[in-house]
């Protein structure tokens with residue numbers, strides 16, 4: 001089954017996200033992918049995967065992805081958020097995490113959990 005995954009990473013985790021996406025390119029290719037602008041462009045460039053792009057996080061992208069989650073359009077959120085840095089758009093970050101929990105969708109905030117999700121029966125072929 002095809003799932004709609006949202007992939008987002010804060011700046012200090014962009015490289016981690018890109019490496020993870022490259023490593024799991026084959027698995028990710030089976031699903032629909034959406035990202036905030038900068039994260040998505042990097043993933044596209046590194047993997048060649050088709051990624052729907054929304055605004056950059058600080059420009060409202062987190063809210064756009066949050067709205068998709070609230071509408072039931074996104075099934076999985078992988079969000080490598082920076083725990084050691086306070087962002088100007090912190091309320092948006094918090095709202096995005098809140099909506100993912102509220103909507104009861106799988107939410108991975110680090111590589112270990114993201115690996116688990118991709119290996120799970122939910123996302124494996």
Ligand SMILES: O=C(CO)COP(=O)(O)O
Pocket residue numbers: 008009010011035036037038039040055056057058061062093
């Ligand atoms: O800021 C973000 C998440 O809060 C991510 O936005 P970018 O992918 O555009 O850097």
